[in-house]
Amino acid sequence: MSQQGLDLIFERVLSGGEVFRDRNLLRHDYMPATLPHRGEQIRRLGSVLAPALTKDRVSNLFAYGKTGTGKTIVTKFVLDRLQRKAREHGRALDTSYVNCRLAGTNYRVIADLCRSLGREVPFTGLAVGELLDRFRSALQSRGSAFLVVLDEIDALVKRSEDDSLLYELTRINEKLTDGWIGLIGISNDLHFKDFLDPRVLSSLGEEEVVFKPYTSDELYDILKERAEFAFRSGVLDEGALRLCAALAAGEHGDARRALDLLRVAAEIAERSRELKVEENHVREAQQKVEHDRVTEALSSLPLHSRILLISVMQLENTRRESSVTGDVYEVYRELCAAGSVEPLTQRRVSGLLNELDIMGVLNARVVSFGRYGRTKKIRLGVEARSVTASFSGDEMVRGLLSYAPRSVLRHQTSL
DNA sequence: AATCCACAGGAAGCCCGGGAAC
DNA sequence: GTTCCCGGGCTTCCTGTGGATT
Numbered sequence: 001m002s003q004q005g006l007d008l009i010f011e012r013v014l015s016g017g018e019v020f021r022d023r024n025l026l027r028h029d030y031m032p033a034t035l036p037h038r039g040e041q042i043r044r045l046g047s048v049l050a051p052a053l054t055k056d057r058v059s060n061l062f063a064y065g066k067t068g069t070g071k072t073i074v075t076k077f078v079l080d081r082l083q084r085k086a087r088e089h090g091r092a093l094d095t096s097y098v099n100c101r102l103a104g105t106n107y108r109v110i111a112d113l114c115r116s117l118g119r120e121v122p123f124t125g126l127a128v129g130e131l132l133d134r135f136r137s138a139l140q141s142r143g144s145a146f147l148v149v150l151d152e153i154d155a156l157v158k159r160s161e162d163d164s165l166l167y168e169l170t171r172i173n174e175k176l177t178d179g180w181i182g183l184i185g186i187s188n189d190l191h192f193k194d195f196l197d198p199r200v201l202s203s204l205g206e207e208e209v210v211f212k213p214y215t216s217d218e219l220y221d222i223l224k225e226r227a228e229f230a231f232r233s234g235v236l237d238e239g240a241l242r243l244c245a246a247l248a249a250g251e252h253g254d255a256r257r258a259l260d261l262l263r264v265a266a267e268i269a270e271r272s273r274e275l276k277v278e279e280n281h282v283r284e285a286q287q288k289v290e291h292d293r294v295t296e297a298l299s300s301l302p303l304h305s306r307i308l309l310i311s312v313m314q315l316e317n318t319r320r321e322s323s324v325t326g327d328v329y330e331v332y333r334e335l336c337a338a339g340s341v342e343p344l345t346q347r348r349v350s351g352l353l354n355e356l357d358i359m360g361v362l363n364a365r366v367v368s369f370g371r372y373g374r375t376k377k378i379r380l381g382v383e384a385r386s387v388t389a390s391f392s393g394d395e396m397v398r399g400l401l402s403y404a405p406r407s408v409l410r411h412q413t414s415l
Numbered sequence: 416a417a418t419c420c421a422c423a424g425g426a427a428g429c430c431c432g433g434g435a436a437c
Numbered sequence: 438g439t440t441c442c443c444g445g446g447c448t449t450c451c452t453g454t455g456g457a458t459t
Contacts, residue, residue: 105443106443107442123433124433128442130435130442344446347423347449348447351447366422370455372421374455374456375423
């Protein structure tokens with residue numbers, strides 16, 4: 001590309017481009033002034049949390065619904081308004097938002113909470129109990145209302161099976177003479193409640209708010225509202241908008257997905273210098289979004305998962321059927337030997353296969369062959385060439401991509 | 416009805432690297 | 438320094454199981 005060409009691109013962006021007026025409006029963490037089709041949830045949350053304004057303790061609250069149904073944004077929205085109101089009237093009200101999955105562990109969640117109360121704590125090294133004590137004393141000395149949002153709270157429970165942190169948090173008010181905390185748990189796993197300690201559940205679930213998936217029409221409204229200010233007028237084709245809504249509704253009524261589609265479609269149109277965003281751009285965007293997801297997933301895989309994935313791919317190459325755990329493990333060992341890597345145990349490999357399944361890189365499902373045992377049938381969940389493309393830059397496994405496994409294959413199966 | 420395969424997947428515990436407290 | 442704790446990745450050992458075969 002010529003230097004003038006590059007300059008032109010920069011200029012174009014500086015002038016706002018011909019498509020976007022403000023692309024930030026299409027980011028899913030953008031907080032719009034209104035949230036269409038979520039009035040009911042907003043009112044529910046608002047009425048449950050309102051007592052916090054008068055320093056009265058509020059009921060704990062549990063919000064659930066699938067990804068992209070607005071749980072997080074509605075909660076943030078309500079808390080934001082609540083806090084504004086509190087400030088207006090000079091009331092003390094603290095809030096904190098923690099994403100449990102991103103935080104990852106009990107320790108880091110509680111450490112985050114301490115910090116948001118202005119209590120600095122080391123990011124590791126202390127006993128969790130010690131942290132809880134510090135948290136408690138911070139609350140006590142502050143003596144105010146403290147609303148805590150625990151987003152993706154299911155990650156906290158499933159991982160360790162140890163819900164003692166949640167238990168402690170729900171009990172914490174009992175030991176406070178001054179100040180209290182209110183918990184707002186958010187989960188996109190509907191039956192995560194089943195794993196919960198009943199004592200925790202009864203406390204956390206004092207109130208429940210359900211977020212249903214958006215319908216295609218509702219998604220349309222959401223997109224429409226944002227698009228109005230995100231795009232220059234006349235740029236966005238009505239059909240393209242409808243298609244974004246319909247595609248996302250087909251997923252899980254996922255607003256996040258809808259916004260991504262629209263943004264990417266517009267970027268594609270912009271890059272190809274077209275002045276209108278149309279349906280073909282949306283379709284292209286859908287492929288790109290999917291492709292990006294896969295590339296992203298593949299590029300972050302650790303060594304043994306990569307070898308496993310290659311094993312599955314090799315098996316699929318040498319015969320057309322899906323493979324079972326034993327076969328995959330055999331090929332895996334062979335590849336490890338070829339690459340001078342110490343192989344993991346089958347137990348561990350089984351776990352890794354499950355992880356890859358959850359990521360969508362593999363499809364694994366448990367089947368029984370009666371007399372011939374119970375196992376998992378495993379297929380590649382992405383295209384083989386994506387794997388090849390993604391791993392060919394990896395020194396460690398590049399050689400294995402063309403390695404032909406000689407392992408024996410067992411019973412012929414079909415899925 | 417009993418057997419038995421080829422694993423699934425739970426439980427416990429090891430080891431390591433991180434760090435705090437004393 | 439020593440001693441403590443935490444979490445992640447792993448192994449070892451184990452019990453459980455759907456359904457074809459006996």
